[in-house]
Amino acid sequence: DIQMTQSPSSLSASVGDRVTITCRASQDISNSLAWYQQKPGKVPNFLIYAASTLQSGVPSRFSGSGSGTDFTLTISSLQPEDVATYYCQKFDSAPWTFGQGTKVEIK
Amino acid sequence: QEQLVESGGGLVKPGGSLRLSCAASGFTFSDYYMSWTRQAPGKGLEWISYISSGGSTIYYADSLQGRFTISRDNTKNSLYLQMHSLRVEDTAVYYCARVPLNYGGYYYGMDVWGQGTTVSVSS
Numbered sequence: 001d002i003q004m005t006q007s008p009s010s011l012s013a014s015v016g017d018r019v020t021i022t023c024r025a026s027q028d029i030s031n032s033l034a035w036y037q038q039k040p041g042k043v044p045n046f047l048i049y050a051a052s053t054l055q056s057g058v059p060s061r062f063s064g065s066g067s068g069t070d071f072t073l074t075i076s077s078l079q080p081e082d083v084a085t086y087y088c089q090k091f092d093s094a095p096w097t098f099g100q101g102t103k104v105e106i107k
Numbered sequence: 108q109e110q111l112v113e114s115g116g117g118l119v120k121p122g123g124s125l126r127l128s129c130a131a132s133g134f135t136f137s138d139y140y141m142s143w144t145r146q147a148p149g150k151g152l153e154w155i156s157y158i159s160s161g162g163s164t165i166y167y168a169d170s171l172q173g174r175f176t177i178s179r180d181n182t183k184n185s186l187y188l189q190m191h192s193l194r195v196e197d198t199a200v201y202y203c204a205r206v207p208l209n210y211g212g213y214y215y216g217m218d219v220w221g222q223g224t225t226v227s228v229s230s
Contacts, residue, residue, distance in 0.1 A: 001169065034216035036152070043202065043223065044144075044152065049216040050209075087152050091215055094157065094166035096142070101151040 002027045004090055006099035012107045019075040021102045023088035028068045032092035035064055035073045038101075039084045047086075048073065080106055109133040109219045111203050116224030123193050123228070129186040129203030129221055137161075137181040140206035140214055143188050145199040146223075153199075156188070157206060157214075193228045200225050 003026040013019050023033065031051040036044040046055045048064040051071055061076045075082055083106055088099040115127040129141070142157040156167045156177040165177055176189040186203050201224050204217035 032215070036217075038152070043220045044217075046216050046218045046220075055216070055218065085151075089152075089154070089216070091213075095168050096154045096157065098144075098152045098154055 001095055002029060002090060002092075002097060004088055004097050004099040006086075006088060006102050008102060009100065010103040010105070012105045013078050014107045015078055015080060017078045019078050019082075019104060021073045021086055021104075023066075023071040023073070023099050025069045025071075025090060029090050029092040031067045032090060033064075033066070033071050034089045034091060035062075036087045036089065037082075037084045038087065044087065049091075075104075078104070078106070109205070111205065111219055111221035113201065113203055113221045113224035116201065116226045118227045118229065119193055120230055121194060121228055124189070124191045125193065125226060127188040127190070127201055127203075127224055127226070129188075131184045131186070131205070134205070134219075136179075136184040140208065141179060141186045142204050142206050142217055143175075143177060143186075143201060144204060144217070145197075145201045145226075147196070147199040150199075155201075158186070190226070193226075195228050198226060198228050 005024045007022045033051045035048040038044045052064045063074045085101045085103045087101050110132045112130045143155040145153050158165050158177045174192045178187045203221045205219040206214045
C-alpha cells in the first residue's frame with residue numbers, strides 16, 4: 001500500500017507568517033490528494049481536493065500544490081483561527097490513507 | 108442543511124460486537140459514496156472503509172483484518188458499520204462522511220462529516 005508522510009509533525013509560527021506543510025506519497029498518486037483541517041475538539045473540515053482546488057467557503061489564504069509524490073499545503077498569512085492539525089489523504093485508489101497530521105500553533 | 112448523525116457507540120468488552128449507524132439528511136443519500144473514518148484518543152485520522160452509492164463496491168483498510176462490515180440502506184438514508192471481535196486498539200471516535208464524485212465519476216474527498224460516535228473497548 002502507498003504510505004503518506006507529512007512534515008513537519010508540528011510547527012509554531014507567528015500571526016501573518018507564511019506556513020508550508022509537506023505531504024509525500026510513497027508512489028505516484030497523480031493529483032489525487034485532499035487536505036483537511038481539524039481544530040481542537042472539532043470534526044475535520046474539507047479544505048482542498050485534487051491537490052490544488054479550494055473547497056467552497058475555504059479562505060483564499062489556503063492553497064495547495066503538487067502532483068505525483070510531493071504535495072504542499074500553504075497558508076499565506078497565518079491567522080489565530082488556523083490553529084489546528086492538518087491532514088493529507090490520498091484518493092487515487094483504496095486504501096484512502098491519511099498522513100499522520102501536522103499540528104500548527106501560534107508562536 | 109446537509110447533516111450526518113452517528114449513533115451506536117458505547118463501552119464494549121474485548122471480543123464483543125457493536126453496530127454503528129449514520130443517519131443522513133439534507134441531501135440525496137443514494138447519490139453519494141459514503142465512508143467511515145476513526146480517530147483514537149490523541150491520535151490522527153485513520154480511514155476505515157467506503158461503500159459506493161448503490162452498495163456494490165466496498166473497500167476496507169487492511170488493518171481491520173475482516174472484522175468490520177460496512178453497509179447502507181438507501182431507503183432509510185442510513186450507513187452502518189458492523190464491528191466484531193473488538194480490540195482495545197479499536198477504541199476511537201468513529202466518523203461517517205459523505206464522498207462526492209466529480210464529473211468523471213471519481214471520488215476526490217470527504218466533504219460532509221458527522222460529529223462522531225465514541226467506541227470504548229475495555230474489560
